[in-house]
Amino acid sequence: MNTKAKRLFDIEGRVALVTGSGRGMGLGIVRALATQGAKVVVNDYFPERVEQAVAALRAEGFEVCAAPGDITKAEVREQIVATARREFGEIDILVNNAGVPPAMPDSLRKFKDLKDEDFEIQLDLNLRAILGLTRLVVDGMCERSFGRIIVITSESWRQGMGMGLSNYAAAKSAALGFMRHLAHEVGRRGVTVNAVSLGCMNNFGYDEIAKATTAVGRAGTPEDVGAVVSYLVANEASWMTGQTLALNGGSSTI
Template identity: 80%
Template sequence: MSENTNTTAPLFNLTGRVALITGAGQGMGLGAARALCRQGASVVINDYYPERAEGAAAALVAEGFKACAAPGDITLPDVRESIVATACSTFGEIDILVNNAGVPPGMPNSLRTFKDLGDEDFERQLDLNLRAILGLTRLVVDGMCERGFGRIVIITSESWRNGMAMGLSNYAAAKSAALGFMRHLAHEVGRQGVTANALSLGAMNNFGYDDIAKRNTAVGRAGTADDVGAAVTYLVSNEASWMSGQVLPLNGGSCTA
């Protein structure tokens, strides 16, 4: 009898892939970075605060993973170019872009309702949650299309879907604009092997929403960095090649429509 040589390839294998994750010095972004590293990716850690980016990258390297820091303010075009250049010179061309950064310095302590917001408050959110995403995507998408593989993920929150009296109108407006962009981008680049999706987060434990989540979610708890990492891993994998132009809710069942 001949030996059975059939083997099952591991799911979500990212060996050889290079990922850039913004706002990954802590919390959900770091959870995504660690998850992608575990699947074999080389990960570039961006954060507004250099000490957070460098500390996160060092921690991942100490765990035996391939990671480097590329700190900087992604709302600035020259900084975006520098971040991408660092990624390419360290690990190679970027295959995966996870747009996780979304909370400007001072937020959430500066939340105000629409009638108390000025134009500058909207510009600040648009700079980070729309223009930075457009700029980074522009820097990496051509190469993705040329190589026949690319994954672009936008991390958003359920505030784009559900209206709340929390002073998030400017934040939600910018996030909604980014989701509109994502849907159209998916159609423009999908036949070149590039997907674009969004992950929409519910109540997360890093914002102190544990009590709210216990009352209002189907599973009775807040989301964690590990939850985010698992979902991002799927979205950037080979197995998710038929998933594009979608907003994937990750909210513990707080919104099931």
């Protein structure tokens, strides 16, 4: 009998890119993937967040590198992928976590007060950036017969709310539609495509709302998100694709 237990969700040596990961949920994802053995590229719109995150993670013994920049710009996306290849090699795991423009949530407005550019800002970050990054890495994933593409979304796509999220939810919904179709295009090449849909997390002051509306009575944490993503990117999740996993604490409002 073999008494040596195999570590579940082992991604030793895999290369991951996590966007919007200088803090919060994104940083939780980075730490979880690095703990499972991945080499992780840390991206964020704000360079100082990336620098602080990378310094802290390296001090913990993790293999990470910095690739700050605005992923809504095509040339920046190319630079980020080039950095990943130079530092660690080809990207095996793409986690599209960035989704909140710098001015949000302070910029929330009802539909009647929104302009076309307010929708374009959300579409640039929550759809076009995902399409652009996926285009840069998915062919290589197919050639190597392994790839994991994750979209981090929000439960606002599922449940209508009156707090001024129509442009945000519209872009998130579009990304989920893309995710489902891409999953069918690349599934037989060893590449899976899934989404994690977040409920009330412990940022933006949602703790009190979560206490009242979730089955577990608390907001979600970066560790909660990192754990789910760790499963989705592992070999054990090779039969899980085209799915949107609700991570919402059993929210009673959704």
